[in-house]
Amino acid sequence: MRALRSRVLQRRQCVRNALILLAGCVALAGLAATGAKNLPAAESFAQVIDANQSKIVKIYGAGGVRGLEAYQSGFLISAAGHVLTVWSYVLDTDYIAVTLSDGRKFEAKLLGADPRLELAVLKVEATELSHFELAASVPADSGSRVLAFSNLFGVAAGDEPSSVQHGTIAVKTRLDARRGTFETPYHGLVYVLDAMTNNPGAAGGALTNQNGELLAMLGKELQNAQNNIWLNYAVPIDELRGSLDEILAGKFRPGENRPSIKPAEAVSFSQLGIVLVPDVLERTPPYVDEVRAGSPGERAGVKSDDLIVFVGENLVHSCKGFREELARVERDTELRLVLMRGQELVEVVVKPMAPGELQEK
Amino acid sequence: MLEGGTMKRLACLASLLLLSSTAWAQVDPQVLEAEGARVAVVQRASQAAVMIFAGQGGGSGVVISSDGYALSNFHVTHEAGTGMKCGMADGKLYDAVIVGLDPTGDVAMLKLLGRDDFPFAEMADSDKVRVGDWCFAIGNPFLLATDFNPTVGYGIISGVHRYQYPSGTLLEYTDCLQADAAINPGNSGGPMFDARGRLIGINGRGSFEKRGRVNVGVGYAISINQIKNFLGHLKSGRIVDHATLGARVRSDENRRVAVDDILEESDAYRRGLRYGDEVVSFGGRTVSTVNAFKNVLGIYPKGWRVPLSFQRKGESFDVLVRLRGVHREAELAEMVQGGPKIDPDKAPNPKPKPGEPPQGRPEPKPRHNPHAKPEPLADIVKQHFVGKPGYVNFYFNQLNRDRVWKALVARGDYSALQGAWTINGLAGAANEEMSFGISDEQASIKLPSGEARIELEGELATRLDPPGSGGLLVALAMWRRFLVMGPEKFGDVSYWGTAPLEGRPGLTDVLLATYRDLECHFMFNPADGQLVALEMTPEEDTDPCELYFSEFQEVEGRILPQRIEVRNGDGVYQVFHCKQFKFDTAAEK
Numbered sequence: 001m002r003a004l005r006s007r008v009l010q011r012r013q014c015v016r017n018a019l020i021l022l023a024g025c026v027a028l029a030g031l032a033a034t035g036a037k038n039l040p041a042a043e044s045f046a047q048v049i050d051a052n053q054s055k056i057v058k059i060y061g062a063g064g065v066r067g068l069e070a071y072q073s074g075f076l077i078s079a080a081g082h083v084l085t086v087w088s089y090v091l092d093t094d095y096i097a098v099t100l101s102d103g104r105k106f107e108a109k110l111l112g113a114d115p116r117l118e119l120a121v122l123k124v125e126a127t128e129l130s131h132f133e134l135a136a137s138v139p140a141d142s143g144s145r146v147l148a149f150s151n152l153f154g155v156a157a158g159d160e161p162s163s164v165q166h167g168t169i170a171v172k173t174r175l176d177a178r179r180g181t182f183e184t185p186y187h188g189l190v191y192v193l194d195a196m197t198n199n200p201g202a203a204g205g206a207l208t209n210q211n212g213e214l215l216a217m218l219g220k221e222l223q224n225a226q227n228n229i230w231l232n233y234a235v236p237i238d239e240l241r242g243s244l245d246e247i248l249a250g251k252f253r254p255g256e257n258r259p260s261i262k263p264a265e266a267v268s269f270s271q272l273g274i275v276l277v278p279d280v281l282e283r284t285p286p287y288v289d290e291v292r293a294g295s296p297g298e299r300a301g302v303k304s305d306d307l308i309v310f311v312g313e314n315l316v317h318s319c320k321g322f323r324e325e326l327a328r329v330e331r332d333t334e335l336r337l338v339l340m341r342g343q344e345l346v347e348v349v350v351k352p353m354a355p356g357e358l359q360e361k
Numbered sequence: 362m363l364e365g366g367t368m369k370r371l372a373c374l375a376s377l378l379l380l381s382s383t384a385w386a387q388v389d390p391q392v393l394e395a396e397g398a399r400v401a402v403v404q405r406a407s408q409a410a411v412m413i414f415a416g417q418g419g420g421s422g423v424v425i426s427s428d429g430y431a432l433s434n435f436h437v438t439h440e441a442g443t444g445m446k447c448g449m450a451d452g453k454l455y456d457a458v459i460v461g462l463d464p465t466g467d468v469a470m471l472k473l474l475g476r477d478d479f480p481f482a483e484m485a486d487s488d489k490v491r492v493g494d495w496c497f498a499i500g501n502p503f504l505l506a507t508d509f510n511p512t513v514g515y516g517i518i519s520g521v522h523r524y525q526y527p528s529g530t531l532l533e534y535t536d537c538l539q540a541d542a543a544i545n546p547g548n549s550g551g552p553m554f555d556a557r558g559r560l561i562g563i564n565g566r567g568s569f570e571k572r573g574r575v576n577v578g579v580g581y582a583i584s585i586n587q588i589k590n591f592l593g594h595l596k597s598g599r600i601v602d603h604a605t606l607g608a609r610v611r612s613d614e615n616r617r618v619a620v621d622d623i624l625e626e627s628d629a630y631r632r633g634l635r636y637g638d639e640v641v642s643f644g645g646r647t648v649s650t651v652n653a654f655k656n657v658l659g660i661y662p663k664g665w666r667v668p669l670s671f672q673r674k675g676e677s678f679d680v681l682v683r684l685r686g687v688h689r690e691a692e693l694a695e696m697v698q699g700g701p702k703i704d705p706d707k708a709p710n711p712k713p714k715p716g717e718p719p720q721g722r723p724e725p726k727p728r729h730n731p732h733a734k735p736e737p738l739a740d741i742v743k744q745h746f747v748g749k750p751g752y753v754n755f756y757f758n759q760l761n762r763d764r765v766w767k768a769l770v771a772r773g774d775y776s777a778l779q780g781a782w783t784i785n786g787l788a789g790a791a792n793e794e795m796s797f798g799i800s801d802e803q804a805s806i807k808l809p810s811g812e813a814r815i816e817l818e819g820e821l822a823t824r825l826d827p828p829g830s831g832g833l834l835v836a837l838a839m840w841r842r843f844l845v846m847g848p849e850k851f852g853d854v855s856y857w858g859t860a861p862l863e864g865r866p867g868l869t870d871v872l873l874a875t876y877r878d879l880e881c882h883f884m885f886n887p888a889d890g891q892l893v894a895l896e897m898t899p900e901e902d903t904d905p906c907e908l909y910f911s912e913f914q915e916v917e918g919r920i921l922p923q924r925i926e927v928r929n930g931d932g933v934y935q936v937f938h939c940k941q942f943k944f945d946t947a948a949e950k
Contacts, residue, residue: 043556045493045517053492103616103649147493153568153579155523155539158616158650163519164492165541165578195541196578199568 073205076131085204103159112247137237150205167195183343310338408480415441421500421551429473433550444742448509461595470595485559500551516542535659544580593859598757604684768890773919780945822899831906831929836897852876
């Protein structure tokens with residue numbers, strides 16, 4: 001293996017030529033294999049693209065300051081208005097707007113999110129919408145030609161069609177292979193693309209093959225911390241499917257959306273020993289300001305500056321939401337929290353205090 | 362690990378290399394044929410590409426006719442001034458001279474000199490370009506083409522009819538093409554071709570933002586259809602202006618585009634457009650967003666008449682609206698002076714509001730050096746340049762003015778007919794007997810119902826008889842004056858460019874002639890040189906008196922119109938059928 005590696009290194013130029021040749025072969029072989037039926041695609045992807053444009057949506061929400069764009073992309077995954085997109089600060093607002101390809105604008109509800117996979121599902125009140133069938137999504141190999149649909153740079157507005165770029169899957173690999181280099185909570189499989197698809201506003205867009213079949217969702221912008229190179233990638237639908245099904249089945253939802261079940265005696269902040277930042281905004285992100293020494297929170301490993309993302313399976317995105325969520329938890333049960341620490345997601349279990357512990361304090 | 366994975370992949374590919382010769386042999390001949398065709402298309406298209414080296418910077422361009430007219434960006438040629446050096450794929454360096462500028466649309470026209478058989482790009486109909494079509498950009502990114510061999514980047518069209526905000530009022534990209542073919546600094550001004558190698562646009566900018574000024578897969582090209590509308594104007598050697606309707610629009614919650622504000626002096630107002638009216642279509646295109654409206658507006662030069670359809674309380678109106686200019690003449694003149702002023706790096710580049718498209722422009726490298734001495738102009742450039750205030754290059758204005766005049770004189774010489782002109786014929790549907798009398802001193806019309814006469818002295822703009830005609834007698838007097846005296850003696854006559862004329866396909870050549878307080882646009886059929894219309898505007902922001910000449914017949918060696926239709930404002934004033942022409946010479950006077 002070592003010998004082979006050095007030989008490869010010596011013949012780098014030669015291999016590069018091979019790459020070019022091979023890329024050509026793959027493309028040509030692809031064409032040849034699909035036969036006359038797909039030959040028009042060699043001239044233009046217009047038909048394939050037209051068929052998918054109506055499934056792409058423009059999403060507007062929070063942001064608009066300090067280089068944070070207030071928009072992103074998404075795509076419809078049901079006729080009833082379910083939209084798959086990335087979980088991001090853009091959705092961290094009470095008013096999320098979704099513009100369909102025909103220009104119709106809706107207020108969208110955040111149905112659920114899974115920050116571990118950086119995905120979110122929105123819902124707009126509409127029917128008979130053109131959409132991607134998740135069940136019909138397909139996998140793809142390196143060398144496959146792809147089309148990326150997104151509203152990158154917010155170029156399109158209203159009924160203007162989203163932007164479409166073309167490229168090739170360079171490799172299918174795991175993002176955690178470069179832990180510490182690419183800081184992201186998602187460490188699963190991605191398609192690395194040879195096209196510059198991951199631009200501002202592109203996250204949440206759809207990646208399809210050249211026949212227009214859904215492959216993946218475009219990821220967020222990701223920059224190599226060491227050499228500042230931007231990575232263009234998309235997360236295969238298969239990676240998202242489990243979590244997506246759970247969201248569609250009612251899990252990972254923001255607490256506000258659920259009916260409130262009052263426990264006999266709810267858990268309280270002081271019991272946990274967790275102090276949140278002052279709740280000054282309508283939607284103050286639930287950051288931990290302080291953890292009291294010796295408290296259950298400290299024992300569980302909660303640290304100041306952690307952002308609370310989940311209480312159990314329930315998504316929280318405000319101090320108020322966290323308080324409401326706690327109000328639903330029985331005093332003596334274990335509390336599972338998912339925290340965002342820097343770009344890492346950390347899961348902790350806060351054990352309730354032993355009887356009498358409170359009095360000691 | 363990715364690293365390990367990559368190595369493994371490379372190893373795998375290396376072994377595949379050994380197999381590739383056999384794999385190659387199995388490729389469908391149809392595919393090889395397609396590849397060969399593509400290579401040929403790129404090779405042919407490359408021949409028309411131009412590498413511009415302007416002072417310290419440069420960019421790209423493309424030749425669009427065998428006599429060397431070429432297109433580029435205003436922000437590329439701006440630094441160069443009058444003359445520049447242009448390399449082509451034949452390995453030769455040609456001198457080029459600036460012809461005309463469109464600062465608002467970021468377009469420059471230049472002319473390569475020294476040949477009359479330049480390879481040139483065929484222009485496509487860019488409205489037929491679809492998202493997903495293959496395209497390729499050719500040019501001089503990073504000014505790499507020091508051997509004049511251009512760089513080629515392949516991609517697909519990512520968007521059509523895109524709107525990209527201007528910086529102030531400059532460099533507005535309306536109705537443009539978006540592509541993922543690499544557009545880098547230095548590609549500016551270069552051609553975007555379709556898969557068949559036909560010119561669909563001029564590359565000019567990209568969305569860059571935080572990733573530095575290099576391609577991120579989002580480049581924009583000015584559509585060639587927009588530039589086609591401006592070609593005649595650019596050839597006039599002027600600083601060309603874009604247009605406004607004289608009305609602002611907004612879209613309401615029902616996605617209707619409605620008039621939000623309107624200037625009472627505008628032609629749109631005179632044609633009946635009012636606050637609150639819903640704009641349905643503009644320039645023949647359906648308008649459903651403000652961007653769509655701006656896209657239509659941006660493709661037309663100032664002064665063109667464009668169809669507008671609007672609705673008010675369920676009632677529909679279809680009118681032809683004359684567009685106003687965006688800038689004052691002085692503003693335009695200022696724009697093209699002083700190299701550093703339009704340095705894209707220093708031009709205002711306001712941060713877009715949330716939801717609005719961002720902006721970005723590639724820039725020529727290195728940046729303009731204000732202390733650099735301008736290079737002396739080559740002799741051949743000097744021969745093709747005449748400086749005049751308000752013009753980029755007056756040489757080309759004279760060239761086109763003389764071309765139009767010569768074509769007209771070939772259809773009849775009027776220079777000796779300095780005496781009184783009498784035209785007898787019939788007027789209107791009732792076929793009333795009529796008679797025009799026109800001389801240097803006066804103009805008159807006689808009808809059974811009455812007679813009108815004006816003296817041609819003092820302020821002519823106040824003598825707009827007969828009432829309702831908008832100034833028919835003055836217009837006839839200007840017609841005679843122009844035919845007899847020619848552009849040199851008429852007053853101030855310049856080539857204005859091209860414009861559409863209602864009821865005619867294609868564009869007409871237009872001469873702008875001012876005499877005393879009057880402004881006249883003489884419009885010519887470029888195919889045969891015939892004078893087909895005259896618009897006489899007595900003062901700014903008023904409806905001109907329009908004469909439409911048709912049914913030409915030869916009379917004593919001159920080709921004369923048998924029919925003159927007179928329009929003013931919204932309607933036809935009268936149609937005259939000319940039966941007998943009596944033109945006296947100076948001696949008879």
